[in-house]
Amino acid sequence: MKQFLRYRFSTVLGVVGAGQMGTGIAIVGSAVAGLRVRVVDVNEQRLNASHNFVSKWCDKEIQKNRMTDQIKTDVLQRFSFHLQMSDLASCDFVVEAAPEKFEMKAEIFRQLVKATKPETILASNTSSISITKLAGITDRPDRIIGMHFMNPVPVMKLIEVIKGLQTSQQTLDTTLELASKMKKEIVIAQDIPGFIAxxxxxxxxxxxxxxxxxxxxxxxxxxxxxxxxxxxxxxxxxxxxxxxxxxxxxxxxxxxxxxxxxxxxxxxxxxxxxxxxxxxxxxxxxxxxx
Ligand SMILES: NC(=O)c1ccc[n+]([C@@H]2O[C@H](COP(=O)([O-])OP(=O)(O)OC[C@H]3O[C@@H](n4cnc5c(N)ncnc54)[C@H](O)[C@@H]3O)[C@@H](O)[C@H]2O)c1
Known part of the structure; x- marks a missing residue:
């Protein structure tokens, strides 16, 4: 029961891509770190499947006596699911978890720059793509970082954090703080294709x-x-x-x-x-x- 928090921090977390990784990241954001989480996907079916997955995941935690019905209600209340990138306007930190294709991620980052506040940190869950290259197409290369979660996210302890050439120390510190609120262990890797893992x-x-x-x-x-x-x-x-x-x-x-x-x-x-x-x-x- 101790593991899941009922309080929430003021940070609003955005997640782009409601696939297996995005859904897992959203779960640890809401259930473990206590954040409000806004999930965006272009595919409505994926959003519905993600919503169902979160609910079923909570049910399994309840069966294992690690969560109460009330906490499940709180976790789900902190979630919202959207089809438009503009719905991430209130987010302080966004993790992109779309397919591993550079052009697709580049277009998402261009849209995120328009949709979010200038101070919003934009992280990518990419498995291999250069963070420095993604940063180069944005207006805020100091606020772009790699946050490589492992699959399945709620189970695996590690996050590999990748500092691009222009990522600021403040962005790194905020990312490490978020990872620690998610109760994850961290390894910092250089921005070379594939990183460590x-x-x-x-x-x-x-x-x-x-x-x-x-x-x-x-x-x-x-x-x-x-x-x-x-x-x-x-x-x-x-x-x-x-x-x-x-x-x-x-x-x-x-x-x-x-x-x-x-x-x-x-x-x-x-x-x-x-x-x-x-x-x-x-x-x-x-x-x-x-
Ligand atoms: N699968 C893994 O084990 C694993 C582990 C670590 C990191 N990753 C990385 O995580 C990312 C996502 O992988 P996944 O396994 O979750 O993929 P996935 O195919 O399960 O999910 C990708 C989701 O992104 C959505 N999407 C596509 N275009 C979009 C857009 N323009 N805007 C918003 N959403 C969009 C898709 O509809 C889909 O729901 C990849 O970069 C991958 O390399 C994957």
Whole structure:
């Protein structure tokens, strides 16, 4: 019960993108940090699904005796869901969690600059895209920062914070304060493609897919070898399905293009799966069927 707060801080948190990451970020913003949270998505169905997910997540917490019905009501009351970026006008801090495509994120940042107050900090949950490059298209490069949450956000303890070349100390301090209100552990990374976590994780996942592509093992065999052989909670192909194969591919493309090293070439099997619409758990099929 101690974990979830009923009071609220004055900060209003905006979240752009109501997918798996945006919904998780919104949950920790409201339920753990006690903030009012405004979620924006271009897709109304995603907004409805996000709303339902938050409600069901609260129900599970109640079943585990970690939340009361009253706290659930408070958590949901602090939420609002919107289709227009202009509805983020009152936000002090916005986290963007749209798909991992530079042009898409760049357009969102252009819209955010118009929609928010000049002092609003704009963070990206990008897995690999340069924060300095995103900052360069805004009017406030000192207030742009990377806030890379891990999936599933309410469960995973870490946030990787990425300081762009022009990010100010004040922006960094505010971001660290927000992360600590969300009860997260922090690692600060340099703004180099992939940062720390995905610079290491994605080539590992890509190599697992390559291992499958070359017929060295089956899906189950590769996952079993790594799960039991290296004592990780899940194998790399399960993890890839869970992250989203489209997201994995986009991250590999950023590493390949921006670091310019052929060792980051996305595995052709990964490209084929994404072309087929087999995106992992979120589409019902990836390396496994869901
Ligand atoms: N999936 C992971 O495990 C993981 C982990 C860490 C970081 N990330 C990063 O988080 C971001 C989001 O990933 P995800 O897995 O939540 O993706 P997702 O596909 O589940 O969700 C993306 C959401 O963004 C919405 N969207 C698209 N265009 C938009 C726009 N112009 N304005 C507002 N919303 C828009 C989509 O409708 C969708 O609901 C990516 O940058 C990804 O790299 C993902």
């Amino acid at each position: 995905n610079r290491i994780l994605m080539p590992y996942i890509n190599e697992a897919i390559q291992t499958l592509h070359e017929g060295i093992g089956t899906v189950e065999g590769i996952d079993k070898a790594m799960k039991l052989g290296t004592n990780v909670p899940m194998g790399p192909l399960t993890l890839a399905d869970f992250i989203g194969l489209d997201t994995c591919l986009e991250i590999m493309r950023v590493l390949h293009q921006d670091l310019g090293d052929s060792k980051y070439r996305p595995c052709p099997l990964l490209v084929n799966y994404v072309n087929a619409g087999w995106l992992g758990k979120k589409s019902g099929r990836g390396f496994y069927k869901y």
